[in-house]
Amino acid sequence: MLGGMQDWPLLVWKLIDHAALHHGSREIVTARVEGGESRSNWREVRERALKVAQGLSRLGVRTGDRAATLAWNTQRHVECWYGISGMGAVAHTVNPRLFEEQIVYIINHAGDRVLFFDLTFVPLVERIAPKLNTVEHYVLMTGREHVPETSIPDLLAYEDLIAASDGDFEWANVDELTPAGLCYTSGTTGNPKGVLYTHRSNVLHTFGANSADALGLTSAATILPVVPMYHANAWGVPYAAAAAGAKLVMGGAHFDAPTLHGLIMREGVTLTAAVPTVWLAMLQHLEKSGQGMGELKRVVIGGSAVPRSMIVDFKEKYDVTVCHAWGMTEMSPLGTLGSLSAAALEKTQQEQFDIQTKQGRAIFGVEMKIVDDNGDEMPRDGKAFGHLMVRGPWVVREYYAGDGGHVLDADGWFDTGDVATIDPSGYMQITDRAKDVIKSGGEWISSIELENEAVGHAAVAEAAVIGLPHPKWDERPLLIVVRKPDTNPSKQDLLDHLEGRVAKWWMPNDVVFVDEIPHTATGKIQKLTLRQQFKDYRFPDAA
Amino acid sequence: MLGGMQDWPLLVWKLIDHAALHHGSREIVTARVEGGESRSNWREVRERALKVAQGLSRLGVRTGDRAATLAWNTQRHVECWYGISGMGAVAHTVNPRLFEEQIVYIINHAGDRVLFFDLTFVPLVERIAPKLNTVEHYVLMTGREHVPETSIPDLLAYEDLIAASDGDFEWANVDELTPAGLCYTSGTTGNPKGVLYTHRSNVLHTFGANSADALGLTSAATILPVVPMYHANAWGVPYAAAAAGAKLVMGGAHFDAPTLHGLIMREGVTLTAAVPTVWLAMLQHLEKSGQGMGELKRVVIGGSAVPRSMIVDFKEKYDVTVCHAWGMTEMSPLGTLGSLSAAALEKTQQEQFDIQTKQGRAIFGVEMKIVDDNGDEMPRDGKAFGHLMVRGPWVVREYYAGDGGHVLDADGWFDTGDVATIDPSGYMQITDRAKDVIKSGGEWISSIELENEAVGHAAVAEAAVIGLPHPKWDERPLLIVVRKPDTNPSKQDLLDHLEGRVAKWWMPNDVVFVDEIPHTATGKIQKLTLRQQFKDYRFPDAA
Ligand SMILES: Nc1ncnc2c1ncn2[C@@H]1O[C@H](COP(=O)(O)OP(=O)(O)OP(=O)(O)O)[C@@H](O)[C@H]1O
Ligand SMILES: Nc1ncnc2c1ncn2[C@@H]1O[C@H](COP(=O)(O)OP(=O)(O)OP(=O)(O)O)[C@@H](O)[C@H]1O
Ligand SMILES: [Mg+2]
Ligand SMILES: [Mg+2]
Incomplete structure (x- = not known):
């Protein structure tokens, strides 16, 4: 038996037709490459x-x-x-x-x-x-x-x-x-x-992105996607903004805090989307200039883990809510968003910050589970961490031209390459990339969690943790730190800071200070490079 | 060339799987038919x-x-x-x-x-x-x-x-x-x-319903769909609530204001969906009891036109925002919602009320246009009114078992049977059902607009306007009024009230008072019955 509903294919141009017809005068403002604004x-x-x-x-x-x-x-x-x-x-x-x-x-x-x-x-x-x-x-x-x-x-x-x-x-x-x-x-x-x-x-991703707990764009919203269109489709914003009839503010070649801040203020931006490094610079800029955030209500941050301190600063200093997002090119890219659940909204502000450091809950359309090395599903208890697997209509089935061969398992799950926990309320937290996880004595240590705690120290500009060989434990964590200008914390200062904040057996075996941590083209820490850089390093207790 | 994304069919059970897995403990509360609550x-x-x-x-x-x-x-x-x-x-x-x-x-x-x-x-x-x-x-x-x-x-x-x-x-x-x-x-x-x-x-409708300018359910929302599941799928709420992980409050066999109000207060309802008559009774109940609305922030009202006075009362007395909705069984049912645009949000409260009386703007996924009797598209100027045509993935293609034959035109448009205007900002306003429109001297008069103005009179409980034959003008409007208890307005009082509020040539040729106006099974005024009831009536100036 055939259903009785219209055949209306989901086509990308219908988004802009909708925007033109129903939100035709809603603006698109650009900081032009030639200079000036259009x-x-x-x-x-x-x-x-x-x-x-x-x-x-x-x-x-x-x-x-x-x-x-x-x-x-x-x-x-x-x-x-x-x-x-x-x-x-x-x-x-x-x-x-x-x-x-x-x-x-x-x-x-x-x-x-x-x-x-x-x-x-x-x-x-x-x-x-x-x-x-x-x-x-x-x-x-x-x-x-x-x-x-x-x-x-x-x-x-x-x-x-x-x-x-x-x-x-x-x-x-x-x-x-x-x-x-x-x-x-x-x-x-x-x-x-x-x-x-x-x-x-793309159209289904747009629907998912625009659901109220995700980007949740309305026609009254003004969004500045700092995240570039060449980076995982600017998280789908140019599509989502059209579907909602939102105003779109485009930064052109500018990623510096003063320019972005100027756009946010002048154009009445209510929502933005960017990776954490952009906001690190922004928070420093605001600190210096003493300015506020205007109409900005919410910043969606993803691409790398958002440190808790950033969430706190945004809220306490600027009354801006950070919404953590996780996704990947292979997922169009949105997978999870960190909007607060009803239960979370009843907790204390500090507890809410903890929840906001998690990468969030799956949008309807994204199926998610964690599995162990044998592919067996692990409990959603917020503790067990395993390989994060996803399925859904905006998740990759195979790479272009068949590169990489079959990338789905027998049940159609795609391995994200990320390692995560999922708690009973559905909040997922990335603990690592599978290739970056530190395997100590048969157990896994989360490099991301260590990094997040480390950047909570007032003198730390950026931190990276990598696993390096250890004769007794196979691998142990090394903490690599870029100090903030005009500060001079010692190794012990940092270890003291971590003490009590992370499990005892997670404590880095050493701390080294560097001038710069290498980043990928999409602003992520290049752990591969770091591991190469430190390949001759030996832990003090491993001599 | 084939796309590289997963084949993930849109199936209704995926909604509840999602809800169970990610929002498993979110409640569904029911006023049971057997009595008590579950x-x-x-x-x-x-x-x-x-x-x-x-x-x-x-x-x-x-x-x-x-x-x-x-x-x-x-x-x-x-x-x-x-x-x-x-x-x-x-x-x-x-x-x-x-x-x-x-x-x-x-x-x-x-x-x-x-x-x-x-x-x-x-x-x-x-x-x-x-x-x-x-x-x-x-x-x-x-x-x-x-x-x-x-x-x-x-x-x-x-x-x-x-x-x-x-x-x-x-x-x-x-x-x-x-x-x-x-x-x-x-x-x-x-x-x-x-x-x-x-x-x-159904799944696409759910995505549309959950977009932020439509129902916009979040997992923190608590929704009471007063509108019955047998009436156009309770506007899709049981699906949308699952996709969002919202709490669902179900009124069972109860539609009376005291019971519904009790549920709203006890369960912390933030959003409801119902036809205007439900709210008429609710407002009267609150007026009498002096109670407030608790956590309620927004009421979505549709099925019939919402009188302006209802929008004003909700806002001014209870700080609750009315969001007008329009749709029909043939549309799953949601077509438009009356959320305020950026431009509307900058207007005065009174101007906003005017905009809120319109039936709203199309959700992405619903295409909409108005045409004249020849099928030619009419301007979106907020003035011209014509047959409202729709297209979209949750719009009917043909009725079950082929009843009614082909219901789409050559370009796939479905005639809603409604007559409407569309303004330049995309707000659609229903002026009539095509079969109820009053044709006076070749021009159309909107019965709904007349009714809306009439119920603005303090002594009017309900009003209906029908077109009746007139020797000179073909048809002229008759205003049929149910007076509020203990009031006694005269014909002239009502005409005086309309004077200046509607075009001169729209003024009803007569007013009659009745004890009751007949309603359909879905709570709408039964104009067919009214026209039969008044088939022997003659206008004073048509003797
Ligand atoms: N909120 C987040 N917190 C932590 N990690 C995140 C977050 N969002 C994204 N990521 C990381 O980014 C990855 C997706 O990034 P993207 O698709 O942009 O390219 P990439 O994975 O860095 O590049 P490549 O796949 O070529 O190595 C995720 O798999 C995850 O590891
Ligand atoms: N917000 C609204 N304002 C005015 N009219 C509305 C509104 N919402 C719905 N309607 C009217 O309700 C109609 C859809 O109602 P529904 O599908 O429930 O059944 P019905 O049209 O009343 O019944 P039938 O089609 O059998 O005559 C629309 O076509 C429109 O005329
Ligand atoms: Mg990747
Ligand atoms: Mg109908």
């Missing part, structure tokens, strides 16, 4: 996206073709997303912060036929263009007046591409399983692998 | 629903079979919903307030094999059972100790059905287009027609 709205952005689609079609781009962007968060980047997938092609966001060879690898691997890029990246593209085997058209995301002398072949100015389109074009009525987007993992292990999102997965 | 939670309700599914399977129910409920809002009714559709069958909610012949017609037409019913309906079922051609099993939704002597054949006690199941059962892994639910329109014109919801349409 103001537009959903109606205009849709019109221009349609012209991008028409332009691509003119260039010979067809359903399923890939078109890449090397671009900041801007209005034009949003137009590209909707324009590319709206005409049936695949919007491939390339992370410009990767090594050049990786960028070349990714673009060739994806077989991108068009490359949209920001002015910032002209020198980069000049260098790599000769190595890009499939790119036929280069589009510089600016007006003709800004196009420099360059060796880049077949270069088009974005505004010319748009100007040549009359807008008499229709979005592609493709099947909802048609690919719409492509994003490569940053490739901290091996070659980057591509995640090929579909129209269906 | 407290359960999502974990238990899921377990019991699974046992219902297992029981049905034992009874021989198979994928696609229909099982009906004649039941109030209770925990058991929720279990039936999930149990029935969770095993692949179709949960068919029958409205017990319909005429007996209609109930018989509907159950036979649906071919229901099982009928679940509440104690309240034993006499009804005794009377109709001999006429039900397809029902093989009758399940009385109570424990064996409450089962009365009865002539109903093959009668099972619900708790026995559950007790005989060990729970070792798996939800049906059906295609997402498999039917999950069935609801008949109340049939104010012709025979009732069935809307056959699919798993997909």
Whole structure:
């Protein structure tokens, strides 16, 4: 028997059609790459996206073709997303912060036929263009007046591409399983692998993201996604904002606290999304400048664990609620969010802070469990930690072009590579990446928990914990610390600080001070590099 | 090219699995039909629903079979919903307030094999059972100790059905287009027609309902859906509450203000959903008793137009925000919600009240336009009114068993039968049902707007406006009024009140006072009956 409901495929362009029609005058403000700010709205952005689609079609781009962007968060980047997938092609966001060879690898691997890029990246593209085997058209995301002398072949100015389109074009009525987007993992292990999102997965992710306990965007919200569109789709914000009709504030090439703060204040930003390092800088900036946070009510933070001290500072100093988020490129990316449950809301402020340090609860649509090394499910008791497995309509099934082979187990679960606990109320907490977990005498020690406690010390700017070989225990934790300017804590100061805050057998066997901790292109601590850096190190008690 | 995301069909039972796993201890409280209250939670309700599914399977129910409920809002009714559709069958909610012949017609037409019913309906079922051609099993939704002597054949006690199941059962892994639910329109014109919801349409509707500008349920919310599950799926609340992990408060057979108010206060209800008549009684009750509204923050009201005075009273007297909602059985049912836009939030309180009287803006997933009699689209200027057409994944494609033939136009639009305006900010306002609109000299007069203005008069309990034949103008409006107790307004008082509030040529040609206005089974004014009642009436100026 057939159901009696309409066949209405879940297509990405329906998001912007909705925004244009019902929230047409809601603004999109951009700190432009050329300097200054541009103001537009959903109606205009849709019109221009349609012209991008028409332009691509003119260039010979067809359903399923890939078109890449090397671009900041801007209005034009949003137009590209909707324009590319709206005409049936695949919007491939390339992370410009990767090594050049990786960028070349990714673009060739994806077989991108068009490359949209920001002015910032002209020198980069000049260098790599000769190595890009499939790119036929280069589009510089600016007006003709800004196009420099360059060796880049077949270069088009974005505004010319748009100007040549009359807008008499229709979005592609493709099947909802048609690919719409492509994003490569940053490739901290091996070659980057591509995640090929579909129209269906993106629209369902949007619904999930907009549920009230997740991003929960409303049409009255003003959101600044500091997280870049090339980093796990800016957590889906450009889609979610369209579905809700929210105002979108885009920081362009700016990630510095003063610029972001200026945007937050001037544009009345109510919600932002960014990785912890951005907020570390912001909190320091506010501390110095003595400014407040304006209309900002909530910051969604993820990508790395949020230290408790950050949650406390935001609340106590600025009355801003931190909502922890966890996800990954392979999950579109949102998996869990740390909104407070009814039970949590009845606890004390301090207890709430504890809960907020957890990565949060699964959005409906994300199934989650933890398993041991044999794949057996572990209890949801908030203590046991195991491999975090996920399933859902916006979770990867296989990487682009079959790279990495089968990545799901027999029951369809994807191994996130993260290690976590899940408590009885559903709050998940990442204790480590599987590859970073410290195995001491057959038991696991959470490097993230140690790091979180360490940064709670007033003199610690950043901390990393890695496991290093130990003759007796296999591995033991080494605490690596960057001191705050003008402070000089000793090893013992830090160990004293940790004492009582973590289990006795978790106590680092040593502390070392460094000037800098290496980070990945997405702002995460590069533990692999750290382990290499300290490969000749020996613990004092292991001589 | 294939996308790389998981195949995760949208199935209704995934909602309750999610609730049980992540919000397992969140409560479901019911004012029981047997008296007293029961407290359960999502974990238990899921377990019991699974046992219902297992029981049905034992009874021989198979994928696609229909099982009906004649039941109030209770925990058991929720279990039936999930149990029935969770095993692949179709949960068919029958409205017990319909005429007996209609109930018989509907159950036979649906071919229901099982009928679940509440104690309240034993006499009804005794009377109709001999006429039900397809029902093989009758399940009385109570424990064996409450089962009365009865002539109903093959009668099972619900708790026995559950007790005989060990729970070792798996939800049906059906295609997402498999039917999950069935609801008949109340049939104010012709025979009732069935809307056959699919798993997909119900899950997508849940996502839409839970978006922050719609119901926006969070896990911290406590919702009392006064609107019955047999009336357009209680606006999807039993699904939305599971997806969000909200607490669910169910009023059972009670719709009276004192009982509902008691539940709101005792259970800390934060959000409710009901038709205007429920709130009319509630406001009168509060006025008399001098009580407040406790934790209640927002009431979602729909099914009929909400008079402005109700919105004002809720806000000014109880600090409760009214959110107008519009939808219909054919739309699962939610179409629009009246949450305030950013622009609206900057207006004065009085201007906001005006906006709140509109039926609201479309949820993403609902496409909406107004057209004239020729099907040509009309402007979204807030003035032009035309036939309201909708499209979307939770909108009907055709009625059950093909009744009513093709109901979509060539472009897939469904005619709601409502007449509306849409303003530039996307707010839709219902001005009438197409069949109730008053055609005066070639122009349309909105009966709903006249009614809304009339109930603004302090002495008016209820008002209805119908169009009656007029020799010069074809039709002119007649205002029919129920006076509040102990008041005695004259015709002229009412006309004076309308003067200036509505266009001059909209002024009713006469006013009549009646003791009662007839209502449909879903609480709406029965204009058809009114027109019959006044078919011999002649306007004073039409003699
Ligand atoms: N809130 C969070 N707390 C702790 N870790 C987080 C959080 N959010 C994300 N992560 C980490 O980030 C990972 C996802 O990051 P992303 O997909 O951006 O690329 P990556 O995993 O860093 O790169 P690659 O997969 O190439 O190594 C998660 O698997 C998790 O380890
Ligand atoms: N907020 C509202 N304001 C005005 N009218 C509303 C509102 N919400 C719903 N309605 C009316 O209710 C209708 C949907 O009601 P429902 O599906 O419950 O059955 P019905 O239309 O009354 O019955 P039938 O279709 O059998 O005549 C809408 O088409 C609209 O006319
Ligand atoms: Mg990864
Ligand atoms: Mg109807």
